[in-house]
Amino acid sequence: MQPTVRWGILSAAKIAREWVAPAIHNSARGTIAAIASRSPGKAEALAARYGEVRIHHEYEALLADPGVDAVYIPLPNGGHVEWTEKALRAGKHVLCEKPIALKADEIDGLIALREASGCFAAEAFMVTHHPQWHRVRELISQGAIGTLRHVQGGFTFFNDDPGNIRNDAAQAGGALRDIGVYPSVVTRFVTMQEPTAITARIDWDRGIDSTARVWAEFPGFTMDFYVSMRMHGYQQMHFHGDAGWIKVMTPFNAKQYGDDVLEIRDRSGVVRSERFPLVDQYTAQIDAFNATVLDGAPYVCPLEFSRGNQRMIDMIYAGARDA
Numbered sequence: 001m002q003p004t005v006r007w008g009i010l011s012a013a014k015i016a017r018e019w020v021a022p023a024i025h026n027s028a029r030g031t032i033a034a035i036a037s038r039s040p041g042k043a044e045a046l047a048a049r050y051g052e053v054r055i056h057h058e059y060e061a062l063l064a065d066p067g068v069d070a071v072y073i074p075l076p077n078g079g080h081v082e083w084t085e086k087a088l089r090a091g092k093h094v095l096c097e098k099p100i101a102l103k104a105d106e107i108d109g110l111i112a113l114r115e116a117s118g119c120f121a122a123e124a125f126m127v128t129h130h131p132q133w134h135r136v137r138e139l140i141s142q143g144a145i146g147t148l149r150h151v152q153g154g155f156t157f158f159n160d161d162p163g164n165i166r167n168d169a170a171q172a173g174g175a176l177r178d179i180g181v182y183p184s185v186v187t188r189f190v191t192m193q194e195p196t197a198i199t200a201r202i203d204w205d206r207g208i209d210s211t212a213r214v215w216a217e218f219p220g221f222t223m224d225f226y227v228s229m230r231m232h233g234y235q236q237m238h239f240h241g242d243a244g245w246i247k248v249m250t251p252f253n254a255k256q257y258g259d260d261v262l263e264i265r266d267r268s269g270v271v272r273s274e275r276f277p278l279v280d281q282y283t284a285q286i287d288a289f290n291a292t293v294l295d296g297a298p299y300v301c302p303l304e305f306s307r308g309n310q311r312m313i314d315m316i317y318a319g320a321r322d323a
Contacts, residue, residue, distance in 0.1 A: 005290045006033035008068035008092070010059050010083060012042035015097065016074045020124075023282035024072070025050055029290045033069075036062035059083065063090040070293060072124075073097060076165050077172035081106050084121060088113045093293050094121040095285075099177050100303075104311040111303045120293055123306040125185050129284040130254055132262055132276050136239065136246055137190040144266050146243025148191065151223040153183040153238065155252055156231035162206065166229060169207030175227045176202075176212050176313055182252045183214075183225040184312045186237060188305075193218045195312050200320040205230070214316055233257070243267045254281050 007024045009016050012035060024030045036056035037043035047053035056062040063071065063086060070093035073083050081101050087094045088110075100123040101107045114121045127133060140148055157179070165171040166178050188194065195216045203211040211228035237251040244266040250257045260276040291297035 003029065003294050005030045005093070005293050006067055006069045007031065008034040008036065008056075008062045008065060008071045009046070010036055010062060010071055010073045010087075011075050012037045012039070012046045013074040016072065017046055019282045020072055020074065020286070021046060021050070023280065023286045026280070026283050027286040027290060029294060030286050033067050034062050034065050060086075063087055063092060069093060070095065070120075070289070076168075077102065077177055078170070081110065084110055085113055088117045088119050088121060091117065091119060093119045093289075095124050095289055096121070097124045098181050099123070099172075099310060099313070100306055101310055102172055102177070104307050104314050107303055107307040107310055111307070114303060120289075120299075121303060122289065122292075122299060122301060123303065123309075124285065125181075125301045125306070125309075126281045126285040127182060127186055127252055127254075128189050128301040129288050130260075130276070130279055130281040131284075132248060132254070132260055132274075132279075133186055133189055135262060135274065136186075136248060137192075139246060139264065140190055140239060140241075143243075144264065145239065145241030145245055146267070148221045148239060148241050150221055150240045151187050151191075151225075151238070152240070153187075153223075153225040153236065153251070154227070155179045155182055155225070155235045156228040157233045158231060159229050160205075160210075167206060167208055167210075174208040174210075175229045176209050176316060178229070179252070180212055180214070180225075180227040180316065181309060181313060183223075183227070183237065185301075185309045186248075186251060187218075187223055188308060188312070189301075190239070191218065191221070193220070194308055195223075195315060198312070198315040198319040200316045202317075202320040203228075203230075209317075209320075212316065212320070216312075254279065 034054040035043040073096040197217040216223040237248040247263040
């Protein structure tokens with residue numbers, strides 16, 4: 001029998017219900033073994049889709065479940081470090097939603113605990129598992145657009161609901177933590193470079209950063225992007241070299257925002273498209289995590305990489321001036 005990773009899901013949050021639970025179920029070597037929710041009926045409703053799944057009404061009970069190998073954590077941002085630590089100490093592998101921490105130095109502690117526990121832990125940056133981003137990295141490294149000079153991007157959606165955790169300062173909400181991490185992570189992923197200087201302008205609303213405009217310097221190129229929870233939905237990333245450019249049309253919400261397409265203009269002056277119509281990046285993420293747990297396969301987004309991304313977010317906050 002093929003070995004599998006038995007997953008426990010720590011809360012029935014929307015992203016778990018709509019994307020990650022189906023990804024675990026559809027993965028080649030993963031299965032949903034248990035779900036925990038403190039809200040009556042929510043775990044049962046989610047579990048009903050997946051056959052025999054154990055229900056826990058306390059998170060600690062799921063961590064104590066001997067039939068769970070790995071835990072997926074989609075809790076509010078402020079609880080990510082705490083529950084990642086608890087899961088590792090319980091001997092579980094951990095995939096935690098972003099941001100896994102609120103400060104870069106908190107990830108140092110998670111790395112140390114990962115090593116001490118012998119378990120694997122990672123931040124759920126599903127975009128790094130989508131082949132379109134591996135293709136962008138390949139094109140840039142091969143010089144397909146010459147030398148990269150500038151990166152530009154935007155990611156927005158409208159949500160001003162005061163009851164939503166993204167608008168709750170006590171729950172570590174805000175645009176940068178929710179979506180600002182994505183322009184940061186894909187730029188770092190495809191270039192393997194870290195920012196050297198950042199300035200930013202932030203609009204604050206009820207204690208959270210509702211909109212942020214960011215200007216960053218990297219070795220050899222510059223970057224600007226904006227993110228907002230107060231604008232109509234938009235997303236795109238543009239990588240501009242001295243001999244061409246690449247546009248990523250669905251950089252973050254692949255399959256949800258439109259067709260997964262790269263537009264590439266190289267030295268020939270011809271614009272061509274490359275399409276990725278059949279990829280589910282959440283399933284790709286779970287397949288990669290399972291391969292690391294079961295086979296020791298390299299993982300493209302380890303905690304060390306996540307620490308660099310959180311450092312960039314820390315730099316944005318530090319470099320911001322209020323609007």
